[in-house]
Amino acid sequence: MTDVDPGLRARLRDDLRHRLRPMTGRDPRERDRSATPIELLYDLTYVIAFGAAAELLAHHVSAGEVGPAVGAYVFAIFAVSWAWMNFTWFASAYGNDDALFRVATIVQMVGVVVLTLGLPVSFEAAAEGHSPNNALMVVGYVVMRVPLIGLWLRAARQDPEHRRTAVAYAVMIAIAQIGWVLTTLVPAPVAVTVALLVALALAEMAAPVVAERKLGRLPWNAGHIAERFSLLTLITLGEVVAATTGAVGALAGAQGWSVAAGAIAASGLVLAASLWWAYFLIPSRAILEQWPGRTWAWRYAHLPMFGSIAAVGAGLRVAAAAVEEQEVSLVQIAVALAVPVGAVIVTIFATWSVLMRSYDLTHVPLFVLTLIPLVAAVVVAAIAGRHGPVDLESPADTTALVTVIALVTLSAVVEVVGHELVGFRHTVRVVQAAEAA
Known part of the structure; x- marks a missing residue:
């Protein structure tokens, strides 16, 4: 019989036996x-x-x-x-x-x-x-x-x-x-x-x-904290997926499966994926492991981050309530979606800024482009929803609802594409300047 590696025995002992152990502190420099x-x-x-x-x-x-x-x-x-x-x-x-x-x-x-x-x-x-x-x-x-x-x-x-x-x-x-x-x-x-x-x-x-x-x-451990915060952000984004499922289920229950239900399902999933993509464009673990002192401001920036992401799910639930009860106006739906999505985008920008200790004015045009679809969603809702609550028996109201949700989703997509094309270059420049200093 092959001898068991002593290292494996020690690992199994640590993993499987949970008797009292000294609480003397972890290694703050431990990688991975x-x-x-x-x-x-x-x-x-x-x-x-x-x-x-x-x-x-x-x-x-x-x-x-x-x-x-x-x-x-x-x-x-x-x-x-x-x-x-x-x-x-x-x-x-x-x-x-x-x-x-x-x-x-x-x-x-x-x-x-x-x-x-x-x-x-x-x-x-x-x-x-x-x-x-x-x-x-x-x-x-x-x-x-x-x-x-x-x-x-x-x-x-x-x-x-x-x-x-x-x-x-x-x-x-x-x-x-x-x-x-x-x-x-x-x-x-x-x-x-x-x-x-x-x-x-x-x-x-x-x-x-x-x-x-x-x-x-x-x-x-700064790297461990970065992973923990990113995991909670990821799980919170699951609320957006759950809310999307609820909104589509309500629409399908009211009208049966339709192009509108499919469009809302696709938009909600793209919205969740885009917010995930945008958040993980922040190089949190790499930067915090290099400069642990930046962890304080970075972690406090997550207080509004968690709430904003969960509120996106609330906005989708408002859309579902409009379908089920038909007592919610299109403007209420647009604002309920546009405000938290805008808040997530702002907090992502703020989190990147406090992490990198840099405020790049070249991001302002991208930020404006990101907000344009959100403003457009509210404008479309104000024009199309003048007569009162959403009536999904009306093709015009259904089209307007899908358009509003799609415009809000487009905002997050613009954020991702913009950072992939422009933002990463500035991140690299900031790191190079910090290392040179």
């Missing part, structure tokens, strides 16, 4: 580090939360409650995205995949589910003029964050070199949770509560930057 199965499982619960928020946004926008719906959506997306970023930051520095780490991660996933169950209450409260915060969401959020306090304290005990920074993270999270709870328990006018929530959010975003600059950088 990939996401673990527990991290991928963790991501799935967050995508469910994104999808639930997008569905509620579409429902309330279709009902005409645009302002409150957008406010509740922003609140939900920040809560979900920020909790995910905090865990990803910790896991990149200290994820050892032992049993205790796995259990703490699963408990956080339970918190995501609880928070998701509180989203309908949040949107209803916002629609009635109340604060989007509610007890169920706070309970879920606390369950999401408290296990991380224990993990940070464990890391502080087992990694003396970074003890002060790890303790600072635990204290910051604990203080933040007290603040979130107080905004629910202490009665206050809506404006005051919202102001406090914004202040808490800004404080939570600023505190980690200050802590690591004052107390020392933790051993997070």
Whole structure:
């Protein structure tokens, strides 16, 4: 019998036995580090939360409650995205995949589910003029964050070199949770509560930057973080595909399969693929591994990125609602699609800019060309939808709906083609200049 390679035995022991292991910090310079199965499982619960928020946004926008719906959506997306970023930051520095780490991660996933169950209450409260915060969401959020306090304290005990920074993270999270709870328990006018929530959010975003600059950088891996963010972006784009399927299913159910249903299906899939293509034209992993200090601004640029992508799915759901209920105007559909797609394009440009630390005016003509189809979609909707809600028994309304969705899709296609023809050259020039400097 052939002897088993000792390296293989050690690998199997690490992969299959999850007893407690030292949490002494990972190698921040490790190349080709990939996401673990527990991290991928963790991501799935967050995508469910994104999808639930997008569905509620579409429902309330279709009902005409645009302002409150957008406010509740922003609140939900920040809560979900920020909790995910905090865990990803910790896991990149200290994820050892032992049993205790796995259990703490699963408990956080339970918190995501609880928070998701509180989203309908949040949107209803916002629609009635109340604060989007509610007890169920706070309970879920606390369950999401408290296990991380224990993990940070464990890391502080087992990694003396970074003890002060790890303790600072635990204290910051604990203080933040007290603040979130107080905004629910202490009665206050809506404006005051919202102001406090914004202040808490800004404080939570600023505190980690200050802590690591004052107390020392933790051993997070820039390449691993780039992969984790790109994977969540990819999974969130699945919401666009799911929403496309829903919109086409509604149209097919109302009219049967038709040229319009096929056109909307094709446009939705092309839109998802184009946004994927555009995002991955940002050379995140290569640049962050070379210059890890750029990770901070780059990761914060993803807060609006995740929300914008999920909102594209909400726009497609608004289109589906127009088909099913015929109470939504073509202008509402156009705006519901054009605004989030435009926001994704803007955040892609912003993410590239903060990553490369360069702002190229040659991108402005491309940016304008990208926005032209979005403006055209709204103009077409305003002209064709003057008479009120979409009536898909009217060939003119059906044609206008397909045209609007196709124009929004064209915008993302223009972004991709433009970057493939022009943008990559500037990326190379910026890198060459940075290396020369």
